[in-house]
Amino acid sequence: MNVxxxxxxxxxxxxxxxxxxxxxxxxxxxxxxxxxxxxxSLLRSGDQIIGSELIAQKFEDPKYxxxxxxxxxxxxxxxxxxxxxxxxxxxxxxxxxxxKALGEQAPSDLLWASGSGLDPHISVESALFQAQKVANSxxxxxxxxxxxxxxxxxxxxxxxMGQPRVNVLRLNQLLNKSHxx
Numbered sequence: 279m280n281v282x283x284x285x286x287x288x289x290x291x292x293x294x295x296x297x298x299x300x301x302x303x304x305x306x307x308x309x310x311x312x313x314x315x316x317x318x319s320l321l322r323s324g325d326q327i328i329g330s331e332l333i334a335q336k337f338e339d340p341k342y343x344x345x346x347x348x349x350x351x352x353x354x355x356x357x358x359x360x361x362x363x364x365x366x367x368x369x370x371x372x373x374x375x376x377x378k379a380l381g382e383q384a385p386s387d388l389l390w391a392s393g394s395g396l397d398p399h400i401s402v403e404s405a406l407f408q409a410q411k412v413a414n415s416x417x418x419x420x421x422x423x424x425x426x427x428x429x430x431x432x433x434x435x436x437x438x439m440g441q442p443r444v445n446v447l448r449l450n451q452l453l454n455k456s457h458x459x
Contacts, residue, residue, distance in 0.1 A: 321451055329447050334398045337450060341415035343400070343408050345446040346387055347376060350395035357394050399443040402431045412453070426452055 308316045319331045329335050334345040336352045350356050362369040376389045385404040405427040413423040430449045434440050 321447060323451065323454075328451065330398075331445050331448055332398060333396045334392065335447055337446065339415075340411055342450045342453070343405055343412060343444075343446050344388075345392070346397050346400055346404075347372075347391040348395040349391045352396065354396055357396055398445050398447060399432075400446055402427065402442045402444055405431075405444040405446075405449065416453075423453070426456060 305316075314320075320327050321329055321331055333354055334348065334352055336348070337344050345352075372391065373389055377384065380388055385401055385407055387401050388404045388407065406424060409423045409427055410420055412418075413420045416423075427444060427449065430444055430452055432443050432445065434442060
């Protein structure tokens with residue numbers, strides 16, 4: 279009987295420590311030290327929330343930069359990829375449709391869908407590829423738009439991990455602020 283009582287007491291203590299106190303402490307400390315990140319990395323325009331820098335949004339208007347394609351149509355509730363294999367004819371068709379719409383010279387990250395369907399970043403190369411379209415749609419000089427792309431570009435993590443990238447929502451937000459039309 280002592281073993282059962284000791285086990286229940288340990289269960290209660292561990293549940294209290296690691297199921298209540300630890301998560302509460304991490305939440306409070308995280309919110310105090312990293313309020314922007316712990317709050318969902320929400321971007322605002324004035325008082326209005328326009329999105330999160332962590333989740334891609336659909337931009338179809340040519341005056342905006344477009345994110346990578348999304349197999350889930352940018353719906354965060356059902357995050358995920360197509361689950362199609364490299365030999366899938368549907369996957370090949372999707373790729374060919376994008377290549378036809380964008381051109382064969384389009385960067386690969388614009389031709390393939392995002393793995394999560396919600397990737398908020400594109401390569402710097404993909405942003406520069408779209409710069410002329412955006413400049414034409416907004417009656418801007420290509421140099422102005424290119425300068426904004428380079429300004430928002432994020433370097434490799436820790437200087438060596440991943441590739442330089444551009445957060446599409448941040449870039450489009452900056453474009454709106456810089457060139458209100």
